[in-house]
Amino acid sequence: MSDIDLIIRNEQKEDYRAVEQLVREAFWNLYVPGCNEHFVLHNLRKSKDFVPELDFVAEKDGQIVGQIAYSRGIVRGNGREDEEVISFGPVSVLRAIQRRGIGSALITHTIDLARAMGYLAICIYGDPRYYSRFGLRCAEKYDIRTADDKFAVALQVLELKQGSLRSVSGRYVESAAFTVDEADFAQYDATFPPKEKKEAESQREFRVLASLRY
Numbered sequence: 278m279s280d281i282d283l284i285i286r287n288e289q290k291e292d293y294r295a296v297e298q299l300v301r302e303a304f305w306n307l308y309v310p311g312c313n314e315h316f317v318l319h320n321l322r323k324s325k326d327f328v329p330e331l332d333f334v335a336e337k338d339g340q341i342v343g344q345i346a347y348s349r350g351i352v353r354g355n356g357r358e359d360e361e362v363i364s365f366g367p368v369s370v371l372r373a374i375q376r377r378g379i380g381s382a383l384i385t386h387t388i389d390l391a392r393a394m395g396y397l398a399i400c401i402y403g404d405p406r407y408y409s410r411f412g413l414r415c416a417e418k419y420d421i422r423t424a425d426d427k428f429a430v431a432l433q434v435l436e437l438k439q440g441s442l443r444s445v446s447g448r449y450v451e452s453a454a455f456t457v458d459e460a461d462f463a464q465y466d467a468t469f470p471p472k473e474k475k476e477a478e479s480q481r482e483f484r485v486l487a488s489l490r491y
């Protein structure tokens with residue numbers, strides 16, 4: 278897809294519902310039966326950890342076809358000050374036009390902007406086969422562990438300035454906005470059209486990746 282086709286712009290309040298619908302469609306049955314990423318985004322935007330300057334949508338022919346949102350988290354070191362890092366997610370693209378560079382365009386655009394804004398590093402949970410292409414590396418390299426103090430294959434880190442994590446290590450603690458209250462979620466999800474929850478092969482792959490902790 279050429280850059281001329283695609284507009285990357287900050288998300289506006291008027292986009293919120295359409296973007297949540299897009300996120301729901303993109304994630305549905307992919308990692309678990311159903312999904313809650315649209316609710317996470319809904320909550321994240323109201324959280325103190327939300328980074329509005331890094332909240333973007335991709336628009337093609339007047340339609341929103343992709344989105345990315347960022348939040349602040351911390352790396353909590355033993356006997357050290359907490360260090361602020363940022364994380365992206367959810368990030369999603371309309372299913373029908375995935376694998377045409379839109380996700381990469383959103384990620385690259387916002388990584389460059391985050392670097393220019395002076396953030397230290399990005400920490401995410403995701404598939405290394407995809408995110409390594411953006412320079413993300415297994416967090417173990419920096420002695421960064423999960424909140425419950427394990428190394429995890431899915432936990433990946435990108436220094437936004439060379440050496441910015443040299444003296445940073447510890448447990449990555451993501452924003453509390455990612456914690457979902459199931460009753461609130463059920464009420465919220467019921468405001469969208471009904472969709473069938475199903476098992477899918479992609480869920481098995483996700484479970485394997487998520488279980489790789491040591």
Ligand SMILES: CC(C)(COP(=O)(O)OP(=O)(O)OC[C@H]1O[C@@H](n2cnc3c(N)ncnc32)[C@H](O)[C@@H]1OP(=O)(O)O)[C@@H](O)C(=O)NCCC(=O)NCCS
Pocket residue numbers: 303304307366368369370371374375376377378379380381382402403404406407
């Ligand atoms: C992940 C996502 C945002 C990528 O956006 P996209 O526009 O489809 O991706 P791009 O066209 O920029 O990149 C496509 C490449 O990424 C790879 N890729 C995409 N998702 C991948 C994944 N989950 N695991 C491994 N590779 C993946 C494709 O194989 C393709 O590689 P290739 O170019 O070598 O063939 C999009 O596929 C999506 O919305 N997926 C569903 C939601 C999701 O999983 N979000 C990420 C949660 S961590």
